[in-house]
Amino acid sequence: MADDMLKSTNLPQNPERATLEGRNKFMGFWFFLGGETVLFASLFGTYLALKNSTVDGPAANEIFGLELVFLMTIILLTSSLTSVYAMYHMKNNDPKKMQLWLGITVALGLAFLGLEIYEFYHYVHGYHFGYTTSAFSSAFYTLVGFHGAHVAFGLGWIISLMVRNAKRGINLYNAPKFYIASLYWHFIDVVWVFIFTVVYLMGKVG
Amino acid sequence: MSATVKKAGFGATLWEYLTTVDHKKIGILYLVAGMFFFILGGLEAMLIRIQLIKPDNDFISAQFYNEVLTMHGTTMIFLAAMPLIFALMNAVVPLQIGARDVAFPFVNSLGFWLFFFGGVMLNVSWFVTGAPDAGWTAYAPLSIFSEGHGVDFYAIGLQISGFGTLMGGINFIVTIVNMRAPGMTYMRMPLFTWTAFIASVLILFAFPALTVGLFLLTFDRLFGANFFDPSMGGNVIIWEHLFWIFGHPEVYILILPAFGVFSEVVPTFAKKRLFGYSSMVFATVLIAFLGFMVWAHHMFTVGLGPIANSIFAVATMAIAVPTGIKIFNWLFTLWGGSIRLTSPMVFALGFIPTFTIGGMTGVMLGSAAADFQYHDSYFVVAHFHYVIVGGVVLGLFAGIIYWWPKMFGTMLNEKLNHWFFWLFFIGFHLTFFVQHFLGLMGMPRRYWIFLEDQGLDFFNLISTIGAFFMAAGTILFLYNVVVTQAKGVKVSGDPWDARTLEWAIPSPPPFYNFKQEPLVRGLDPLWIEKTEGDGKIKPAEPLGDIHMPNNSFVPFMMSLGLFIAGFGVMFQGSYWILAVIGFAITAGSMLYRSFKDDLGYHVHKEDLEDEKGDGSNG
Amino acid sequence: MMKGWMSKFKAVFALVVLALVLSGCGEPFLSALQPKGEGAEMIYDLMILSIVIMLFVFVVVIVIYTFVIIKYRQKKQDPDFIPKQTEGNHALETLWTVIPIILLLILAVPTVQYTFALADTSPEVNEEGEEQDSLWVNVTGAQYWWHFEYDGLEVSTSQELYIPTDRRVYLSMSSQDVIHSFWVPSINGKMDVNPTGNTNEMTLLAQEEGVYWGKCAELCGPSHSIMDFKVVAVSPGEFEEWVQDMQQVTGEETPESATAQEGQELFADNCMSCHAIGADPNKIGPNLTNFGDRTKLAGVVDYNKENLVEWIQTKGEEMKPGNHMMDAGYELEDEEAEKIAEYLMGLSPSDITTENAEDSVYKDSDLSSLFPEEEEEEGEQSEDEEDGEESDEEGSSEDEENDEE
Structure with a gap:
């Protein structure tokens, strides 16, 4: 049976859920995302409580530029879509195309992260809006930074999977791993949608 | 490979435990570590009580007293009660549902080692700049202003051990959902499994709030963030909310599994099916649900205003209803039964009136207006000790004694257990009953000294005397453990004449638990087979190869890495190198785990046929 | 809200005993059990009410508890006796769900009332209104x-x-x-x-x-x-x-x-x-x-x-x-x-x-003498809370405080 796990032929329709291990991973990961939701909800709550506590530092509507953030949103949403393609090819047992689409996902993720770093750099140097400037700045960087750290972790994760499985096909052992990595990526995307709305749009308008 | 069970040397045994992914061994690890921290927390409690034996005492200094009280609370909740509950969950849940292991054996091991290193980290603080001194609740801004690194140890230590708990929680949810044996429907699950399940769900949704709180605290203290610094626009109440959004469900995380233990012990020793099984399940779920809606009853005096206070007061009182349902269901399980007063049963019976008092004072505290007098006084101290010692600790001991034969294959001495119970029980009531009155007489909690001529002397003295009884009882229990294990008299698979699946296999069970997956025909499957069948559980599958996970040292290394990194983050400067090394170890271990396929191994059918321990031993 | 049961002799007796026991506790200058102020007195009443309700519950539990432990111990002569495996009893289960709810409601009403009363910082009204x-x-x-x-x-x-x-x-x-x-x-x-x-x-x-x-x-x-x-x-x-x-x-x-x-x-x-x-x-x-x-x-x-x-x-x-x-x-x-x-x-x-x-x-x-003419300033501070009823009552005589805002 152990050999079956690593065979790349005759895969079932949903290779990620074909084994008990796969089903466990699948379900465990959904629950993990439930916990992550509480984590981000707590961070959002903290942010909302402190978003007007700017003391002497700049306020939200003075620093946010929607153009850049909008671009970042588009990039991350697109990367979510490309990871869907990757999973589609995984289910079709086409590892090359899966790797390709994962590669595109990673590239988009890196672009997002690069822009976020640029954005932070810009705030710090252009507006003297550092981590310790005010309670608002601490809350902003912590919330958005936590998301950024999740993106970075997700990138590391997907890259490791790609490298590890570069020379072998899709099988019952690695299919669940790819699948939950893509779940994670979607989750990050959803969180960003909330950040875009609550932090940036409401910060600019509200 | 753990497959070969031989008489191993000390080194081999140690290595086995460092790398084990077997839920039964992890249960033993949790038990040992939890008992160690329980004793540590108990010693801290004794220091507190000795300091308060008379007015104006100068046994220990004010600063040290605050460190002791902080560590007593933190240790008992996070490092004693939680792991002991995980010990029972690990030892019992997979057996009760007829599984060969948990869903994520590797994560299970990781959860233990994270908890363990977090606990060690917290206690290292005693030797480095002093322990945390802001109370187990670590209210900001006291925790921000606290000098030295005590509170940093608190924040980082709990963070690490909290990750472990979260993983444990997810593991048990998935185990219970996905790994039940054929016929083990949700409404046939033993109540302990049910409560473990619900407690795990609570862990999943409560701990992330603590995670965030601890991160904010860490960032404020170590990286100059301003969450809790009023002069920079911070708001100290945020911490209180985050802490209690975690903290109140935490109480139910602790008590629900204890309820589960009693729901196993009472039917077994009353020889009766649990009265109102479905309402017990319903009450458990309802308690958990309401448990998330009442956190602000810890904050009635914060100044949230009468509207919020009233809402939370009424919600809090509502919890008394499902709790009451449980109490009456236990009483009516006893009704008409044939009660054997074994030591687990005596603990269960001691629990009922004790916890009823704890629940009553809980309702009193929930009455927001009256809470203005009770809050942060010794009345609260009395209340939560009635709940946590009278509920959780009695439950844990009942569970440990009840499942001891299943975990170790030996039987603790019943006579000593009874002595232990009476010493502990009488000591407990002496210690804490009078504290209700101390609180109402004007003694706030966390008081290093109380003054003369304020009428507080006598009850404090009584309380301290009671604490010595409890200590004596605990020592007796440890003695019992040592003696029992030294003698090592083996017992059968079902020494209590019990009702659930775990008693259908040998004590201790073989490492694969069930040779053949059991077929469950109803609630209390073993009882059904005893009364309606031949006393043996029917197999649900023919004998075949069994797939087992490999042992791994990676969880230990991953946790060790975070432990080392914690010091780097804390001391900064040239110590940053520790953070680099630590995170490198953790990340490296994770990569190693990713890059090395871990497919487990198989126990072959032929080997199973050779082994004597047949899966349906009576 | 306590009048219903106050009339009953037994309850009064229990109350008196309870109050005596409790008031023996602590020193008069420090104890919450010997109230000397308005707030402490209200809370003390609530405390007594909740203790009485809780003692009632406790007594019920203890009576059943003692009875079952004595009555249903395993019989020495018949250790193999197998009791009837009762699944439950809907009537009983409903009973011990409904009664606690009623008891809690009895406590919840004054709790909410007092919670609002204690948070009230509107000005006092003297006998003339x-x-x-x-x-x-x-x-x-x-x-x-x-x-x-x-x-x-x-x-x-x-x-x-x-x-x-x-x-x-x-x-x-x-x-x-x-x-x-x-x-x-x-x-x-x-x-x-x-x-x-x-x-x-x-x-x-x-x-x-x-x-x-x-x-x-x-x-x-x-x-x-x-x-x-x-x-x-x-x-x-x-x-x-x-x-x-x-x-x-x-x-x-x-x-x-x-x-x-x-x-x-x-x-x-x-x-x-x-x-x-x-x-x-x-x-x-x-x-x-x-x-x-x-x-x-x-x-x-x-x-x-x-x-x-x-x-x-x-x-x-x-x-x-x-x-x-x-x-x-x-x-x-x-x-x-x-x-x-x-x-x-x-x-x-x-x-x-x-x-x-x-x-x-x-x-x-x-x-x-402590409040010379400039009382408007003083009044304001406590005005903005909710004091609708008071200001209605004395609206005819004195409403100059309200009109400037």
Whole structure:
């Protein structure tokens, strides 16, 4: 049976859920995302409580530029879509195309992260809006930074999977791993949608 | 490979435990570590009580007293009660549902080692700049202003051990959902499994709030963030909310599994099916649900205003209803039964009136207006000790004694257990009953000294005397453990004449638990087979190869890495190198785990046929 | 809301016994079980109601419990007896769901009522239905002492809060460092004292003259347990006198004895940067205007010269671990400290002190001297809460307070 796990032929329709291990991973990961939701909800709550506590530092509507953030949103949403393609090819047992689409996902993720770093750099140097400037700045960087750290972790994760499985096909052992990595990526995307709305749009308008 | 069970040397045994992914061994690890921290927390409690034996005492200094009280609370909740509950969950849940292991054996091991290193980290603080001194609740801004690194140890230590708990929680949810044996429907699950399940769900949704709180605290203290610094626009109440959004469900995380233990012990020793099984399940779920809606009853005096206070007061009182349902269901399980007063049963019976008092004072505290007098006084101290010692600790001991034969294959001495119970029980009531009155007489909690001529002397003295009884009882229990294990008299698979699946296999069970997956025909499957069948559980599958996970040292290394990194983050400067090394170890271990396929191994059918321990031993 | 069961003899009897037992607990100046104030009394009633309900539940549980343990022990002659495996009983289960709900409702109603009543900081109304002026005190908690500033009266004290009896005193509370909690068990429940931005309000109404002990009820550092203070309740007339006496103090008064005069100079040179005498707003350290009338030193230590000198010289290191006076830079010879002590112990501007707070003299007053014409300002502060009903009642006679906003 152990050999079956690593065979790349005759895969079932949903290779990620074909084994008990796969089903466990699948379900465990959904629950993990439930916990992550509480984590981000707590961070959002903290942010909302402190978003007007700017003391002497700049306020939200003075620093946010929607153009850049909008671009970042588009990039991350697109990367979510490309990871869907990757999973589609995984289910079709086409590892090359899966790797390709994962590669595109990673590239988009890196672009997002690069822009976020640029954005932070810009705030710090252009507006003297550092981590310790005010309670608002601490809350902003912590919330958005936590998301950024999740993106970075997700990138590391997907890259490791790609490298590890570069020379072998899709099988019952690695299919669940790819699948939950893509779940994670979607989750990050959803969180960003909330950040875009609550932090940036409401910060600019509200 | 753990497959070969031989008489191993000390080194081999140690290595086995460092790398084990077997839920039964992890249960033993949790038990040992939890008992160690329980004793540590108990010693801290004794220091507190000795300091308060008379007015104006100068046994220990004010600063040290605050460190002791902080560590007593933190240790008992996070490092004693939680792991002991995980010990029972690990030892019992997979057996009760007829599984060969948990869903994520590797994560299970990781959860233990994270908890363990977090606990060690917290206690290292005693030797480095002093322990945390802001109370187990670590209210900001006291925790921000606290000098030295005590509170940093608190924040980082709990963070690490909290990750472990979260993983444990997810593991048990998935185990219970996905790994039940054929016929083990949700409404046939033993109540302990049910409560473990619900407690795990609570862990999943409560701990992330603590995670965030601890991160904010860490960032404020170590990286100059301003969450809790009023002069920079911070708001100290945020911490209180985050802490209690975690903290109140935490109480139910602790008590629900204890309820589960009693729901196993009472039917077994009353020889009766649990009265109102479905309402017990319903009450458990309802308690958990309401448990998330009442956190602000810890904050009635914060100044949230009468509207919020009233809402939370009424919600809090509502919890008394499902709790009451449980109490009456236990009483009516006893009704008409044939009660054997074994030591687990005596603990269960001691629990009922004790916890009823704890629940009553809980309702009193929930009455927001009256809470203005009770809050942060010794009345609260009395209340939560009635709940946590009278509920959780009695439950844990009942569970440990009840499942001891299943975990170790030996039987603790019943006579000593009874002595232990009476010493502990009488000591407990002496210690804490009078504290209700101390609180109402004007003694706030966390008081290093109380003054003369304020009428507080006598009850404090009584309380301290009671604490010595409890200590004596605990020592007796440890003695019992040592003696029992030294003698090592083996017992059968079902020494209590019990009702659930775990008693259908040998004590201790073989490492694969069930040779053949059991077929469950109803609630209390073993009882059904005893009364309606031949006393043996029917197999649900023919004998075949069994797939087992490999042992791994990676969880230990991953946790060790975070432990080392914690010091780097804390001391900064040239110590940053520790953070680099630590995170490198953790990340490296994770990569190693990713890059090395871990497919487990198989126990072959032929080997199973050779082994004597047949899966349906009576 | 308690009338229904009050009529029943047994309940009354139980109540009396209970109240007797409880009131035997603790000292009258500290115990929540011997209420001497409006808030404490309300809470005490609620406490008794909840205890009675809970005792009822407890008795039911214990009766069943004792019965089953005695009745259903395993019989020696028949150890193999197998009891009937009852699944449950819907009627019973409904019963023990519904009855607790009813009991909780009985408790919930007064709870909500009292929660709102205790949070009410609208002005008092006298017998003629007129809204009275409210006496507001700004309370500041600090590690490890309390500061009291009487709003609009130019009077400040520390550690000992003088209040008139039979009148509500309104407290507006905040902290200058960590969270503290203001608790005078015999007069009212506690309320947290939060750092900037979260000011809390509560009221005190003492029904009897006397000195009541207050405690800090939120862990605030090493000396949390000795952050005691007193509430000195005197009759309204005496309170007025006390305020007038306190208002006279400027800190410039020359003491009688020569040593005290020297002490005054030394005090001015070494201590005035933190401590104030008179209504000076400085509250880095406790206000010492009526230091001579204190009953305790630093709230807890016996009040005598020896201890005071020790305090000055050790900066309270032993007496109040972790206090902020240890940061003060002064250095004094022992004699100098004694002179300062002499001076401080002579600071007794008023005849109304803790010593004679409980005397039999009761001087009534409506405190009108404390609120000269500018009452609009005073009224405003408490106006914006919810006081709809009061203002309706006296709307015809006095509504000039409301119309400017």
